[in-house]
Amino acid sequence: MLPERGTIISSKAGRDSGKFMIVVGTLNGNVLVADGKERPVERPKQKNLKHIQLTTTVVKEEQMLTNRSIRHALSDFKADTVKERFECPKRI
Numbered sequence: 001m002l003p004e005r006g007t008i009i010s011s012k013a014g015r016d017s018g019k020f021m022i023v024v025g026t027l028n029g030n031v032l033v034a035d036g037k038e039r040p041v042e043r044p045k046q047k048n049l050k051h052i053q054l055t056t057t058v059v060k061e062e063q064m065l066t067n068r069s070i071r072h073a074l075s076d077f078k079a080d081t082v083k084e085r086f087e088c089p090k091r092i
Helices: 067-085
Strands: 007-011 020-027 030-034 045-047 052-058
Touching: 007 030, 020 067
Parallel strands: none
Antiparallel strands: 007 020, 007 052, 020 030, 030 045
């Protein structure tokens, strides 16, 4: 089953592995994703469903209209995950 438009995904394979993107459409059973910077809305990347990890976050349509709004939506999402991943344990 294809994810709905606006779902934030994480890429599991390819040059963009580990990056977060937003689903902007579907084509031939694959999803079209954009991140607003390397992959703008004007030329989204086609990804196989096997190569993506879905998240539970879905952004609103108005957050997908421009590349700037996509970057803004993803920056909020990335800030939470990056902070947890690179946080150093406190020494006692």
